[in-house]
Amino acid sequence: MAIESAEQALQILHIEDSPADQGLTRIILRRAGMACQIHPVDTLEALQKALLDQSFDLILADYHLPGFTAVDALALVAPLDTRPPFVLLSGAIGEAAAVDIMRLGMTDFLRKEDIARLPTVIKHALEMHEAYRAREQAVAELAQSERRLAELAEHLQSSIEKERAAIAREIHDDIGGSLTSVKFDLAWITRNAPADQPLHAHAVAALEMLQHALGASQRIMMNLRPPVLDQGLVAAVQWLAESFERRTGVAVQMRTSSERIAASPEVQLVAYRCAQEALTNIGKYAEASRVEIDLSDREGFLTLEVSDNGVGMTPAQREKPRSFGLRGLHERARTVDGWLDVSSQPGNGTSIIVSVPLPDH
Template sequence: MAIESPDLALQILHIEDSSADQGLARIILRRAGMACHIQPVETLAALQQALQERSFDLILADYHLPGFTALDAWALVEPLPARPPFVLLSGAIGEAAAVDIMRLGMTDFLRKEDIARLPMVVERAMEVHEARRAKERAMAELAQSERRLAELTEHLQSSIEEERASIAREIHDDIGGSLTSVKFDLAWITRNTPADQPLHAHAVAALEMLQHALGASQRIMMNLRPPVLDQGLVAAVQWLAESFERRTGVAVHMRTSSQQIAASPEIQLVAYRTAQEALTNIGKYAHASRVEIDLSDHEGFLTLEVTDNGAGMTAAQREKPRSFGLRGLQERARTVDGWLDVSSQPGQGTSIIVSVPLQAH
């Protein structure tokens, strides 16, 4: 590793009480073509002062020094936020003891009798150090990216729920009100038109279609933002189960730990949307004949489990590129510090479990 520019010279702190060994290390590194600035220290106080005054690219350390050892030096170096590589250069300990010391986190060990290999050891230590720093930077960037993604997901989920609530209000106030007014008019026409007149038959047919439209608008409104959530999570999930059973004919059995479960609105919404998505998937794909829903708040956790006896899923089906339903549920659970687990085997049904800690909310 030839370093020609003085600006790029390695800054080395050499913990060594022998001036001969200090000079030998300097000569060997320079003969190898390494531009370096070596600052020797002989006491623990001098080491502490040097670490406070500046940063170093690498630390060389003898093991036995007057009044302290390399372990004492390492205790000062290890907590540094940008800890440099620490190479033990000593003839006072054996290989086995050196290996035990290295497990503490030091970078490398070289016996003084092999000091000719010092340039290679320094080069390797710097390469390992740079690789570690690159990994730490990559991990930090990944963690930051994941935090931003989680924040974006939470924001999107909140925006979606607000938009759903807004649309539900418009359906109830505008469309629902208008349809109800038309229903009254059609009802008046049917009451005041002879039954044998064509107008009467048309009015009756229109009234039936209007009743269907009113039912559809009510169903859409409830799916967007169910008012039943205001009565509590248990009532809301029970309403989902009953609606699903009426619509599909699939038997749903629900168990709950109590009739009222105390949870924040955010947690209740996560649990409700999980049950809603699970039942929607069962209705579309599972071909099930029975569904079981368990809702409990035992041991400080809200747990919702939806299980069916349908076709099940393969791992490939769960991971297909544009399958966002389960992934969306996982992200929802994370927004309230919870987690989602999916268990499924082809032909053996599917179980979806969401668990959320209640204490933090």
Template sequence: MFQNVSNDSVLGYAQFLEQTLKILHIEDSAADQALARLSLQRGRLQCELTVVDTLQGVTDALGSQKFDLILADYHLPGFTALDAWELVHALPEHPPFVLLSGAIGESAAVDVMRVGISDYLLKDQITSLPHVVTRALEVWEAKRARRRAVQELEASEKRLAELTEHLQTSIEQERAGISREIHDDIGGSLTSVKFDLAWIQRNAPEGPLRSHAASALEMLEHALGASQRIMHNLRPPVLDQGLVAAVQWLARNFEQRTGVATTVRTSRESMDLPAALQVVAYRTAQEALTNVSKYAQASRVDIDLSDQEGFLTLEVTDNGVGLAEGARDKAQSFGLRGLSERARTVQGWLDVSSQPGRGTSIIVSIPLAGTRP
């Protein structure tokens, strides 16, 4: 809504007194041109006015130089200010546009407000022109600063997403490398030691030596089991058999370890998916089951895996105590945030639905368009 401006209604007026403003004045009356110039001078605004009175003149002026503000009469020979506004509005970053006109009628005033012209001042109130100009400039500067801040935020979010994707990829590669080293080096060495200890146990006479060998073998079996668990957590070899097999293995292992009944339902027996998508879905299921074992106090978990309707969808639902209000936003709560960021690396998203006492459902959805291997 446009309002006439009183002398005390403009904030930041002084900031425009020390700069020369370039104004395109669209006006066919020499007298009104002079009055506008005089009013701006009396308001102590230093202005460089370029005066045009044709639509072609507007086009030429806009094409040859940049202006801080457009000041226009409404009715001009052969066109109106709305025609000039269309030219100005088409500029990549157009300056504020102020109408300085006689009465233009209610319909025209509505059109002016609808299209987004900055302000409207009647010519018989021209003494307020300096304040209208400075207010329009101030609002425009604020909008430009906001646009710039939004652009910078979007650029920052894009860089953060790229960094997250890089980190997730690096982490998975590092996990796979460590898993291979454990399997090839530590696992191989432990297996060799196991054979040697077994030989000692078989061939040692009854007594302390055989007893110590048996104890060492028992500890070695524990170490081998631990190394296997670590390898599976780092990068389960079962992923090489596909996502369906990996999720089924994860569910069986979880059920055996916790005693919580776990059911897996899939849309098909195998899914031909890119490795990155499989890892995201698998890690989501892994983290969700970890949360169930730690916090949910559940007696049942259902896992649904589907690649229908153009999306890979994994849903893990439990019948536990649910998430407490605000649990997802508390400090140092990075599990679900990490899953959400991981999903974003493959253009997916994470949804969490939970009510106290009624369980929790974690769903990751990933578009499949253009991602088939």
């Protein structure tokens, strides 16, 4: 049945019960110079065997065959991992019916009276199939790339938090302890050195600088990994709100559904960091006079909302290059299967909502 013998010949499975139509198809493709091999079948059993025995580059099918139709044939082809393009070559159905059939997954339709166009239709079907496969591969590669980026982001966030905790412990145990010891020594000098001696004045100045260094180390340690998180998320966010209010003079109102929210340490840390980043952005850009924080664990979700009455943002400002604050919050939320929503309009403030599903208790 070979039209033309070639190592790279196109393998065509022809579902057709008419020997005359089989012969005409071979003649048309031969005259078009197509290097292909045609494998005719006319029963479902023969079709199943052919599909099991080898793979095909294209399937060409009449619609009505003894005991089955092209729709039945398509049902056998559809589950194949490498499904070839399926071209309907029939004169027994109308255009409308052919369109309905093609919606089931057929690649193209050609009337038998137009069989002279078959080589063109086959080439078009193969091109469409190749484009579809390339698109599927690109989508799969993109999805894989996004998964890898998400895994990398999660790994980086986890590594950063571990490093922050380690640095905070070092500041507390080593630097804080050393500075406190020096503070005691300087305090002893100020108490025992005569007040009118230069040593006393130097000791007092050094003690003031040391107190400043202690305060700075405590602030750095709290920003890295606040011990207040060990008291729960509500207490940690409350501390954030109070610190922000003292530092900026912007009034902060906080509401919570309960005094303690049961959530994993990972979820609490994500919510805390989101609140911290939101307040930092408000202090830098919002020009707000009021901030509201809502923290809830109702309906199986941990929800944190930080809103302000500041200048707001345009879509362009939110999407500007190298603006990683909000993108970082999105990635943080995604590491615990949560999501982040930002609502903002110029002149109407900004609202940032983080939602994370909580496990059933």
